[in-house]
Amino acid sequence: xxxxRMPWFLIAQRLGIALLTLIVVSFAVFFATELLPGxxxxxxxxxxxxxxxxxxxxxAMGLDQPALSRFIGWLIGLLGGDFGxxxxxxxxxxxxxxxxxxxxxxxxxxxxxxxxPVALTLGISAAMWRNSIFDRIISMLTxxxxxxxxxxxxxxxxxxxxxxxxxxxxxxFGVNVDxxxxxxxxxxxxxxxxxxxVSAQMIRMTRAAxxxxxxxxxxxxxxxxxxxxxxxxxRHALPNALGPIANAVALSLSYLVGGVIIVETIxxxxxxxxxxxDAVSTRDLPLIQSCAMIFCVSYLLLITLxxxxxxxxxxxxx
Amino acid sequence: xxxxxxxxxxxxIGAVSDAGRKIEIIxxxxxxxxxxxxxxxxxxxxxxKTTIALSLMGHTRTGCAINGGTIRLGDHDVTAMSEGxxxxxxxxxxxxxxxxxxxAFNPSQKIxxxxxEIAAIHQLMPRAQAEDKAIELFRALALPDAQTIGSRYPHxxxxxxxxxxxxAMALIGDPKLVIFDEPTTALDVTTQxxxxxxxxxxxxxxxIAGVYVSHDLAVVAQIxxxxxxxxxxxxxxxxxxxxxxxxxxxxxxxQLLQAFDPVPHVPxxxxxxERFPPILQVSDLCAxxxxxxxxxxxxxxxxxxxxxxxxxKNLGVxxxxxxxKxxxxxxxxxxxxxxxxxxxxxxxxQPGALAQRTKEQLRRAQIVFQLADTALNPAQSxxxxxGRPLTFYHGMTGRAREARVIELLDMxxxxxxxxxxxxxxxxxxxxxxxxxxxxLAADPVLILCDEITSALDTVVAAAIIDLLKELQRELQLxxxxxxxxxxxxxxxxxxxxxxxxxxxxxxxxxHQMSRDATHPYSRLLVSSVPKLDTGxxxxxxxxxxxxxxxxxx
Numbered sequence: 116x117x118x119x120r121m122p123w124f125l126i127a128q129r130l131g132i133a134l135l136t137l138i139v140v141s142f143a144v145f146f147a148t149e150l151l152p153g154x155x156x157x158x159x160x161x162x163x164x165x166x167x168x169x170x171x172x173x174x175a176m177g178l179d180q181p182a183l184s185r186f187i188g189w190l191i192g193l194l195g196g197d198f199g200x201x202x203x204x205x206x207x208x209x210x211x212x213x214x215x216x217x218x219x220x221x222x223x224x225x226x227x228x229x230x231x232p233v234a235l236t237l238g239i240s241a242a243m244w245r246n247s248i249f250d251r252i253i254s255m256l257t258x259x260x261x262x263x264x265x266x267x268x269x270x271x272x273x274x275x276x277x278x279x280x281x282x283x284x285x286x287x288f289g290v291n292v293d294x295x296x297x298x299x300x301x302x303x304x305x306x307x308x309x310x311x312x313v314s315a316q317m318i319r320m321t322r323a324a325x326x327x328x329x330x331x332x333x334x335x336x337x338x339x340x341x342x343x344x345x346x347x348x349x350r351h352a353l354p355n356a357l358g359p360i361a362n363a364v365a366l367s368l369s370y371l372v373g374g375v376i377i378v379e380t381i382x383x384x385x386x387x388x389x390x391x392x393d394a395v396s397t398r399d400l401p402l403i404q405s406c407a408m409i410f411c412v413s414y415l416l417l418i419t420l421x422x423x424x425x426x427x428x429x430x431x432x433x
Numbered sequence: 434x435x436x437x438x439x440x441x442x443x444x445x446i447g448a449v450s451d452a453g454r455k456i457e458i459i460x461x462x463x464x465x466x467x468x469x470x471x472x473x474x475x476x477x478x479x480x481x482k483t484t485i486a487l488s489l490m491g492h493t494r495t496g497c498a499i500n501g502g503t504i505r506l507g508d509h510d511v512t513a514m515s516e517g518x519x520x521x522x523x524x525x526x527x528x529x530x531x532x533x534x535x536x537a538f539n540p541s542q543k544i545x546x547x548x549x550e551i552a553a554i555h556q557l558m559p560r561a562q563a564e565d566k567a568i569e570l571f572r573a574l575a576l577p578d579a580q581t582i583g584s585r586y587p588h589x590x591x592x593x594x595x596x597x598x599x600x601a602m603a604l605i606g607d608p609k610l611v612i613f614d615e616p617t618t619a620l621d622v623t624t625q626x627x628x629x630x631x632x633x634x635x636x637x638x639x640x641i642a643g644v645y646v647s648h649d650l651a652v653v654a655q656i657x658x659x660x661x662x663x664x665x666x667x668x669x670x671x672x673x674x675x676x677x678x679x680x681x682x683x684x685x686x687x688q689l690l691q692a693f694d695p696v697p698h699v700p701x702x703x704x705x706x707e708r709f710p711p712i713l714q715v716s717d718l719c720a721x722x723x724x725x726x727x728x729x730x731x732x733x734x735x736x737x738x739x740x741x742x743x744x745x746k747n748l749g750v751x752x753x754x755x756x757x758k759x760x761x762x763x764x765x766x767x768x769x770x771x772x773x774x775x776x777x778x779x780x781x782x783q784p785g786a787l788a789q790r791t792k793e794q795l796r797r798a799q800i801v802f803q804l805a806d807t808a809l810n811p812a813q814s815x816x817x818x819x820g821r822p823l824t825f826y827h828g829m830t831g832r833a834r835e836a837r838v839i840e841l842l843d844m845x846x847x848x849x850x851x852x853x854x855x856x857x858x859x860x861x862x863x864x865x866x867x868x869x870x871x872x873l874a875a876d877p878v879l880i881l882c883d884e885i886t887s888a889l890d891t892v893v894a895a896a897i898i899d900l901l902k903e904l905q906r907e908l909q910l911x912x913x914x915x916x917x918x919x920x921x922x923x924x925x926x927x928x929x930x931x932x933x934x935x936x937x938x939x940x941x942x943x944h945q946m947s948r949d950a951t952h953p954y955s956r957l958l959v960s961s962v963p964k965l966d967t968g969x970x971x972x973x974x975x976x977x978x979x980x981x982x983x984x985x986x
Binding site: 335343 | 494521528529533537542602
């Protein structure tokens with residue numbers, strides 16, 4: 116019947132939109148990087164290069180072909196897993212990114228494991244005891260964390276934990292990671308700094324989503340059936356707030372992959388964001404494009420996943 | 434006399450307004466309920482009836498608090514209990530049937546899980562036993578497919594069924610007292626009968642006491658033993674149902690009863706002139722929603738509607754939810770362009786879509802919506818709301834516009850100073866008058882009234898009907914009056930169209946409606962309207978075949 120076919124249709128539609136977005140984004144990424152000022156060949160050969168040498172290099176790198184055909188070639192390469200070759204050191208981009216991506220995902224994964232459960236618990240319990248002292252403290256803390264920029268948090272934590280107290284290493288990479296405690300110590304500061312930033316947003320949005328459903332008649336009905344406060348919130352309010360919460364979580368987490376440049380820089384952490392920053396300064400177009408595509412894909416993946424959760428958690432669509 | 438099950442003594446409930454001011458909502462109310470007795474709390478909106486009913490469960494809505502008095506329920510002193518102790522008696526001693534079951538069922542859980550939740554919370558019985566009991570209750574409440582209805586989600590059953598399911602939810606824990614909070618207000622009349630019957634029979638069978646909150650005296654008369662009349666948080670009158678209906682002593686009760694008596698409509702006569710065409714002529718009108726295929730939309734609502742409204746006459750359109758009444762108003766006004774058929778206003782053909790109509794064509798027919806709350810921009814003052822159509826249609830600005838706004842307010846019997854206020858500062862009746870004044874601002878010849886009195890209290894609604902009649906005499910207007918309420922239509926209309934599933938099934942003079950209706954659906958509709966008579970529901974006999982065919986229960 117229509118009812119059972121509905122969710123598959125919606126999911127297919129949602130995936131189709133994600134795919135379309137990806138193509139549009141790749142187009143935008145490619146041509147935005149084309150617009151970057153400066154010519155790779157000139158930069159590579161330096162100021163003393165003769166015009167003939169520059170023209171020769173351009174020809175060798177395929178830069179004299181029209182942009183559109185290079186775009187299509189690049190896109191086909193991407194589909195086949197070929198990210199191109201770095202202009203600067205002639206290494207395959209995939210190889211350059213590979214290790215860095217693993218590092219970034221490790222950092223993001225650890226932060227997610229720590230931040231999501233904490234943020235959801237705090238957000239839901241703040242909503243459950245709305246207007247209590249607990250709720251007010253949470254609200255105040257989240258506001259202050261949101262208003263303090265993360266380089267402040269990062270720098271301050273280096274100052275306090277590494278310089279004054281000497282508990283944790285200031286740099287998280289390059290230190291000995293031969294034991295579990297060493298790994299924990301190495302990751303503690305970047306993970307906590309990132310966790311602070313992403314969970315504040317999640318706490319606030321979770322609290323708002325749960326409170327909105329608490330105000331509905333069916334939650335009041337649960338109260339009038341004799342349900343306890345926790346049953347009322349966990350059984351009746353929360354399942355109906357899943358859609359907005361999933362979206363809040365996805366938005367916050369998408370920041371972890373791309374938006375961590377400052378944290379990676381301060382803690383000297385070799386992730387993708389730092390790689391992209393370096394690539395921009397050397398005009399390494401294939402590398403910039405690939406990094407940008409990785410950020411876009413991870414963002415799209417998270418948002419699409421959140422939408423799928425929203426579709427599946429709604430029995431009207433299921 | 435036996436010991437009362439519930440005794441409320443000098444109950445005072447207060448609230449803190451947004452501005453921080455303390456308001457007393459319930460001002461010292463006392464009454465008793467005997468075991469097995471059903472007491473009705475009746476009054477207009479804001480009289481505190483729901484607040485009192487909820488306080489019997491120890492519950493007050495956000496911002497309210499019980500400030501004084503005692504509520505005793507059986508052996509419990511509800512006012513002195515902690516929140517945890519109150520949770521213990523909710524569902525087992527006292528339970529609640531909400532006004533809108535559609536909103537009170539959790540959309541993400543199956544019905545059965547919610548119906549037997551009380552048993553699970555209070556650990557009354559094992560799940561299988563609770564399910565059996567629920568199915569038994571479904572049968573007692575005359576629900577179809579009692580065995581399987583529990584496995585559906587709330588959006589998969591009808592409104593009348595949900596309302597009965599919510600009663601099953603309230604009864605599963607064998608409470609001594611059930612609170613009904615306007616449980617049939619949102620239902621169609623033909624559905625209401627079935628629901629009322631089901632409620633009454635289960636309450637009688639179990640000898641359960643009840644509190645029935647309602648604004649509708651006729652409904653209350655069918656189910657309540659005693660009636661408590663409330664106004665402004667105070668008890669005006671208490672008596673048996675018979676007493677209140679036959680010999681009300683308090684002026685407010687008399688006013689309530691008077692508002693019930695249909696005032697026969699006296700047709701107005703204008704200076705007639707033969708050359709004037711009918712004010713509204715609708716021929717073969719078809720309209721619907723959804724994507725258009727082969728020049729017809731996917732969901733066809735209106736099917737070949739034909740009628741004529743003569744100048745100075747009023748045409749009532751009645752039918753239940755889903756009959757296409759509102760779609761008819763939207764199609765005539767151009768909000769929903771019809772895909773076939775013609776609309777002639779004042780003898781001129783109106784193009785289907787709003788965008789194709791000239792200002793002059795738009796001006797002639799104005800629409801007034803049901804909910805003034807949502808139809809008036811909450812951020813604009815009354816003066817700005819009324820001024821906008823004056824500028825749009827008549828190019829008025831400055832002083833001339835202001836003068837006309839005051840005139841319009843005077844037409845709807847509101848003081849001129851009200852133009853500086855925001856809609857949120859006005860009462861429901863005042864807002865509906867502003868809503869009407871906005872339509873008048875265009876100087877229309879025809880006003881489409883879409884359920885404009887349905888959301889108002891009886892007494893306020895009667896005043897709006899009087900106003901409409903006066904305006905008609907002064908301004909030579911004609912109304913297309915859409916309503917689900919027969920007595921309102923009888924009070925203002927010359928002719929009536931009965932609609933069913935997008936078709937006009939019968940057209941006849943309004944004053945003969947109850948007597949001469951011949952179409953089976955019209956007959957069913959007429960016989961389903963509750964009467965001010967305690968024996969009406971028991972004596973009512975409807976052809977079950979007819980009911981099965983037409984009532985969307």
